[in-house]
Amino acid sequence: MYTNLGSRTDCAGSGRPLLAPGAGCPTIHGGILGFISVFLILAATTLAADCPDSATVKGVSYPVTERWCGKKLDTTLLAKPEQLAQLPDTLTYEDYRIYVLKETRDAFVRMADSARQSGVHLIADSGFRSPRFQERIIARRMAEGESFERVIRFVAPPGFSEHHTGRALDLVPSEARFVHTATYKWLTENAADFGFVESIPEDSTGKSYWESWHWYYTGDSD
Numbered sequence: 032m033y034t035n036l037g038s039r040t041d042c043a044g045s046g047r048p049l050l051a052p053g054a055g056c057p058t059i060h061g062g063i064l065g066f067i068s069v070f071l072i073l074a075a076t077t078l079a080a081d082c083p084d085s086a087t088v089k090g091v092s093y094p095v096t097e098r099w100c101g102k103k104l105d106t107t108l109l110a111k112p113e114q115l116a117q118l119p120d121t122l123t124y125e126d127y128r129i130y131v132l133k134e135t136r137d138a139f140v141r142m143a144d145s146a147r148q149s150g151v152h153l154i155a156d157s158g159f160r161s162p163r164f165q166e167r168i169i170a171r172r173m174a175e176g177e178s179f180e181r182v183i184r185f186v187a188p189p190g191f192s193e194h195h196t197g198r199a200l201d202l203v204p205s206e207a208r209f210v211h212t213a214t215y216k217w218l219t220e221n222a223a224d225f226g227f228v229e230s231i232p233e234d235s236t237g238k239s240y241w242e243s244w245h246w247y248y249t250g251d252s253d
């Protein structure tokens with residue numbers, strides 16, 4: 032009914048209702064603020080629309096943020112169940128059962144053997160994660176009240192995580208202080224010899240997405 036110009040229930044055909052019966056239209060300030068709001072909403076929508084990538088959680092498709100745009104994995108990179116192998120218990124956190132590609136496991140075992148000789152114990156607390164598993168992580172956080180956009184600040188949307196490839200490992204402690212550990216220092220000096228790289232490094236943009244505990248097996252050792 033607000034768009035019915037004939038009944039004058041909106042302001043200048045804008046679709047916005049009159050403030051109150053007989054109160055007339057919003058003041059010039061309200062008009063400018065309204066214009067700015069609309070502009071900001073349009074700008075935000077345009078930013079999201081610029082990225083064709085989206086992720087689906089519980090059947091709903093969400094546009095991804097700038098951090099993830101263009102980073103959706105080609106489906107050929109996703110690990111298949113028959114390609115996976117379990118890491119030895121001695122290299123996993125508590126009783127976690129962690130799977131990665133067989134070649135990732137073999138390289139990680141070799142690297143951990145070498146690290147141990149330097150007194151460094153490499154322990155993994157995450158390896159392969161399927162897109163479905165990633166979706167469940169996000170759905171649980173959203174059920175607790177967080178928005179999709181907020182959750183994906185630090186959690187990859189399903190389809191966008193290197194953990195889907197079976198080549199990524201998170202090492203203990205998988206948190207910001209990892210960068211201060213002897214383990215991190217050892218990895219920066221030696222991991223390339225075993226084909227592992229720090230694939231979410233500190234960047235120069237000032238956006239802090241650095242995951243120093245996340246190491247990716249490229250298959251190419253020095």
Ligand SMILES: [Zn+2]
Nearest residue numbers: 199200201245
């Ligand atoms: Zn990771």
